[in-house]
Amino acid sequence: MILALHGAINAPDPQSFTSRNFVSEQEAIQQFKLISAQVVDVAEAVSGRGIAITVDDSTEAAANVARLLADAGMAVTLFVNPWNIESRQVYPFAVLNCALDQTSLQQVGFEGVVYPLADRAAKERFRRLVKSRLLSLRNEDDRVSFAAYTAEALCVPAPAIPSYLQPPTLDDLQSLLDLGVHIGNHGWTHASYAIMSAAEFTEQVRLAEGWLREHGLYEGDLFAVPDGKALPMRPARASDFGTVLLADDRLRPGRVGPCAHNRVSVDEVSTSNALTDQIDRARLDSIS
Ligand SMILES: [Zn+2]
The missing domain is CATH 3.20.20.370 (Glycoside hydrolase/deacetylase)
Structure with missing residues (x-):
């Protein structure tokens, strides 16, 4: 095993x-x-x-x-x-996860749609959507850009990333x-x-x-x-x-x-x- x-x-x-x-x-x-x-x-x-x-x-x-x-x-x-x-780059998912924890938005406009972020479950649903978009991108540079775009939409353009990430x-x-x-x-x-x-x-x-x-x-x-x-x-x-x-x-x-x-x-x-x-x-x- x-x-x-x-x-x-x-x-x-x-x-x-x-x-x-x-x-x-x-x-x-x-x-x-x-x-x-x-x-x-x-x-x-x-x-x-x-x-x-x-x-x-x-x-x-x-x-x-x-x-x-x-x-x-x-x-x-x-x-x-x-x-x-x-x-020396962190993973796109690290940027996404940190931005989700650090955003103070209650909802986010993203690709023309508004998504609620008021509680953890709502954030989890939004995360799943972004995750599926990230998994559809085969190139790492595109994934890094998409995570940065998401962080900007969450109004956390430069999220603090802990050293363990x-x-x-x-x-x-x-x-x-x-x-x-x-x-x-x-x-x-x-x-x-x-x-x-x-x-x-x-x-x-x-x-x-x-x-x-x-x-x-x-x-x-x-x-x-x-x-x-x-x-x-x-x-x-x-x-x-x-x-x-x-x-x-x-x-x-x-x-x-x-x-x-x-x-x-x-x-x-x-x-x-x-x-x-x-x-x-x-x-x-x-x-x-
Ligand atoms: Zn892995």
Whole structure:
């Protein structure tokens, strides 16, 4: 079984969009320690033994949990997008989430329509709309521009972005590697792999692979698909990318193709939603 999370921070606020997908570092480490005897690296978990831990994205929150787990003696693989590390840009979703939390608007005019923002549920509906627009843009520059346009519409043209959403530096990655963290390929950018042509998909994977190799970070041929739901099937084959990791809750955990493995998302580990319970549920559901 392979677990997937996005990072840990000091005190995530369950009501905020900014810290969504991040677990509390104290609770997470406490709970991961309970399974530490079963933790193996991804290659071993792919062949059906033990539990591997993976962390996605180029954020300090992701690097933080990878470091904490490695410090506690656990194998962990961090999947990064080199584009963010090189350009020092945060993800478009970070801009959107921070702007949503920081706006004081009660409603927003957006692409000619007025949307309410008076409570969290209304903001969540607006977020879903912007998210679907972002996922329809395959180019990262267009996504960055669209997030900036959304932030302006929310009257927060330059939202404050907490440090945990900033990309780690190359030095950070190198010190993680020294600690024993494996670094994996999450594609050059975090663009929409589900709508890319096979050639674009291949280019994204190869560019990231080249960058990881050039900086001595590349260890094997693991590719975790951004957003977790697209397989490079037509006309390229998944086998062209080594082992492809998904995180798709519509599929059962475990092997989902000759070279594809579906992970179990554990972004909501907490005292009330224990890691061991989530693993037990995934085991019952598992196909491998
Ligand atoms: Zn990701």
